[in-house]
Amino acid sequence: MANILVYALQYEGAFNKNSLGAVSEAAKLASEIGGEAHAIVVGEGISDDLCSSLGNYGATKVLRVEGPEGLAQPVVDAMATAVGSGDYGYALFGGGLLGFEIGAGLAARLDAGVAMEVTAVRAEGGKLVAERPILGDSAISEISFRSDLGIIIGRLNAFEISESGGTATVEDLSVDFSPFSGQATMITRGEQRGEEVDIEGADVLVAGGRGLGSEEGFQLCEDLAGAFGGNSAVAATRAVVDAGWFPYAGQIGQTGKTVAPKLYLAAGISGAIQHKVGMQGSETIVAINKDANAPIFEFSDLGIVGDLNKIMPKLTEAVKAKKGG
Amino acid sequence: MKICVLVKEVPDAAVQKRIDPSTGRMDRSGEKNLNPYDTHAIEAAMQLKESGALPVEEVVAVSMGPDSAERALHKAVSLGADRSIHLSDDALAGSDVAATGYALSQVLEREKPDLVLLGQQSDDGECYTIGAVVADHLGMPSLTQVIKIDVEGGDKLRAERQAEYGYDTVEVALPAVISVGDAINEPRYPSLKAIMGAKKKPLEKVAAGDVGIDSSKVGGDHSAAQWTGSKEPPKKEPGKIIEDEDTNETVEQIVAWLDERKLI
Numbered sequence: 381m382a383n384i385l386v387y388a389l390q391y392e393g394a395f396n397k398n399s400l401g402a403v404s405e406a407a408k409l410a411s412e413i414g415g416e417a418h419a420i421v422v423g424e425g426i427s428d429d430l431c432s433s434l435g436n437y438g439a440t441k442v443l444r445v446e447g448p449e450g451l452a453q454p455v456v457d458a459m460a461t462a463v464g465s466g467d468y469g470y471a472l473f474g475g476g477l478l479g480f481e482i483g484a485g486l487a488a489r490l491d492a493g494v495a496m497e498v499t500a501v502r503a504e505g506g507k508l509v510a511e512r513p514i515l516g517d518s519a520i521s522e523i524s525f526r527s528d529l530g531i532i533i534g535r536l537n538a539f540e541i542s543e544s545g546g547t548a549t550v551e552d553l554s555v556d557f558s559p560f561s562g563q564a565t566m567i568t569r570g571e572q573r574g575e576e577v578d579i580e581g582a583d584v585l586v587a588g589g590r591g592l593g594s595e596e597g598f599q600l601c602e603d604l605a606g607a608f609g610g611n612s613a614v615a616a617t618r619a620v621v622d623a624g625w626f627p628y629a630g631q632i633g634q635t636g637k638t639v640a641p642k643l644y645l646a647a648g649i650s651g652a653i654q655h656k657v658g659m660q661g662s663e664t665i666v667a668i669n670k671d672a673n674a675p676i677f678e679f680s681d682l683g684i685v686g687d688l689n690k691i692m693p694k695l696t697e698a699v700k701a702k703k704g705g
Numbered sequence: 706m707k708i709c710v711l712v713k714e715v716p717d718a719a720v721q722k723r724i725d726p727s728t729g730r731m732d733r734s735g736e737k738n739l740n741p742y743d744t745h746a747i748e749a750a751m752q753l754k755e756s757g758a759l760p761v762e763e764v765v766a767v768s769m770g771p772d773s774a775e776r777a778l779h780k781a782v783s784l785g786a787d788r789s790i791h792l793s794d795d796a797l798a799g800s801d802v803a804a805t806g807y808a809l810s811q812v813l814e815r816e817k818p819d820l821v822l823l824g825q826q827s828d829d830g831e832c833y834t835i836g837a838v839v840a841d842h843l844g845m846p847s848l849t850q851v852i853k854i855d856v857e858g859g860d861k862l863r864a865e866r867q868a869e870y871g872y873d874t875v876e877v878a879l880p881a882v883i884s885v886g887d888a889i890n891e892p893r894y895p896s897l898k899a900i901m902g903a904k905k906k907p908l909e910k911v912a913a914g915d916v917g918i919d920s921s922k923v924g925g926d927h928s929a930a931q932w933t934g935s936k937e938p939p940k941k942e943p944g945k946i947i948e949d950e951d952t953n954e955t956v957e958q959i960v961a962w963l964d965e966r967k968l969i
């Protein structure tokens with residue numbers, strides 16, 4: 381039971397970066413527990429070349445399943461089938477959203493243990509131990525599995541991509557999908573709400589959250605970003621993107637972009653884990669929040685406890701003055 | 706039609722959450738409240754019922770937890786649920802997410818809901834996954850983090866949610882399990898009358914055996930994911946904190962701080 385099965389998410393002919401990280405991690409861990417890393421891909425007409433490219437990240441075998449894309453339950457069926465006929469001790473997922481849904485469904489299906497938001501995995505006596513930060517990252521719990529299969533769902537960007545230059549065989553796996561898996565159908569996928577904005581290349585990011593109070597509140601962020609000038613941009617949390625205040629392309633976090641600007645300045649952002657995972661690589665983190673207990677202060681270099689409506693306009697003026705002077 | 710809403714009692718947001726080092730479980734003493742994310746699920750159920758979009762006869766709140774969880778159910782009922790079910794049993798203590806989802810699904814098996822709604826996450830456990838576990842046990846289609854639900858022709862829903870590549874719109878046939886994101890609605894405040902009346906609405910207490918829960922599959926000792934240790938995260942130098950009293954001064958300090966680091 382030493383092999384590790386990794387779900388590799390692909391979309392429009394490319395694998396998700398976090399899935400490639402998970403394949404790389406699985407290859408490393410499998411070698412430590414005396415097994416192999418296999419990947420499973422589910423989709424419509426996925427090419428041999430795309431599948432076998434996973435060999436370069438350490439997968440020795442790729443199971444290809446013809447099935448609907450973008451929904452969790454068909455993948456649960458596929459992975460349960462693979463586990464039923466293979467020698468798998470663990471299933472591994474990179475960060476994102478589908479991995480949570482698939483991993484949890486698979487845990488239910490196979491009476492397996494599941495650990496989510498995992499930031500590190502280590503091999504110990506031929507078994508895997510997962511590290512999961514809890515309670516707003518104030519403690520890390522270590523999880524082991526007593527089930528035949530252990531399911532590990534990584535946090536966004538937790539697993540590093542490494543290219544091994546290996547090759548993988550591609551095998552088609554036929555799956556009898558559960559009746560209920562067909563009860564959900566994708567109508568439109570990957571809709572980009574709002575205009576295109578580029579936040580990945582910016583040196584200064586002024587990010588706004590629900591604390592801005594309304595769509596109009598983003599003007600405060602635009603003005604401050606404008607004052608910094610040069611290569612600066614405005615970004616957002618999922619809460620405000622879901623609310624329609626800001627374009628999806630400008631969202632930082634688990635289901636958005638990962639950024640690492642020189643300066644990240646948060647206005648009215650609580651600092652939820654799913655946001656943090658997308659910006660914790662920033663060189664300098666400054667936060668303005670009226671709640672002294674907001675989690676964002678735990679990982680800020682400079683925290684300002686106060687009302688952004690009072691502070692931002694004056695800060696904009698002061699930055700402009702400094703630049704001019 | 707019947708909608709079941711899964712609700713959880715969690716430590717109040719103002720309570721400093723911590724792990725009890727002797728048990729490795731969360732220290733659940735202190736002020737508790739209905740998981741704020743679950744109020745959005747109740748509100749979603751109420752909007753489906755009140756708008757007539759679905760012929761909803763009953764909204765039932767379901768919770769698994771210790772005795773105190775009753776208060777979360779009262780709150781759920783004050784927000785509009787017609788009755789509630791409290792699954793409580795010593796055998797369930799310490800269940801992991803898979804065991805919790807299994808136990809809840811056993812209650813739901815008995816209720817036979819047309820729709821199960823949940824919150825996007827519990828404020829303490831933060832697993833985001835109970836919905837997917839419950840759905841697989843019930844053999845129902847499922848989506849999580851949904852921010853818009855439209856009813857299509859009576860037995861289908863059109864749901865929108867953000868996933869890895871942007872917004873997905875998915876058609877889901879009922880019965881289904883859906884967890885809702887907090888952007889889906891603005892939960893109402895309960896009226897004083899509703900708060901007073903909540904205790905009079907039916908609250909059924911069930912033990913594990915009452916709903917056919919296999920006790921060898923639940924509880925801390927039987928859970929498949931085992932907590933085997935904990936450690937401290939790497940310590941980070943705490944950042945500088947400025948309390949804004951005089952905003953002109955605050956701004957001066959910020960600019961000086963940024964300037965020192967050549968960030969302006």
Ligand SMILES: Cc1cc2nc3c(=O)[nH]c(=O)nc-3n(C[C@H](O)[C@H](O)[C@H](O)COP(=O)(O)OP(=O)(O)OC[C@H]3O[C@@H](n4cnc5c(N)ncnc54)[C@H](O)[C@@H]3O)c2cc1C
Pocket residue numbers: 476477588589590591592616617618619620631632633634635636637647648649650651652653654655668669670671674686687688689825826833850
């Ligand atoms: C599976 C999943 C995926 C997710 N993916 C993402 C993701 O990719 N990106 C993301 O960002 N989130 C994501 N989330 C959501 C995340 O959990 C949080 O809900 C979200 O980040 C919160 O956004 P926020 O900080 O804007 O809002 P809130 O958490 O509501 O915080 C608002 C803050 O503003 C402060 N505030 C209010 N008024 C003022 C004022 N006048 N002055 C100063 N401060 C004020 C408040 O004190 C509060 O701290 C995801 C969640 C899940 C479950």
Ligand SMILES: Nc1ncnc2c1ncn2[C@@H]1O[C@H](COP(=O)(O)O)[C@@H](O)[C@H]1O
Pocket residue numbers: 711712713740742743746767768769770802805809822823824825826827828830831832833834835836
């Ligand atoms: N013990 C419980 N009883 C009832 N519902 C629960 C329980 N735990 C979690 N839930 C539901 O599942 C959702 C997601 O929780 P979680 O997967 O723990 O983040 C919550 O918002 C609740 O709706």
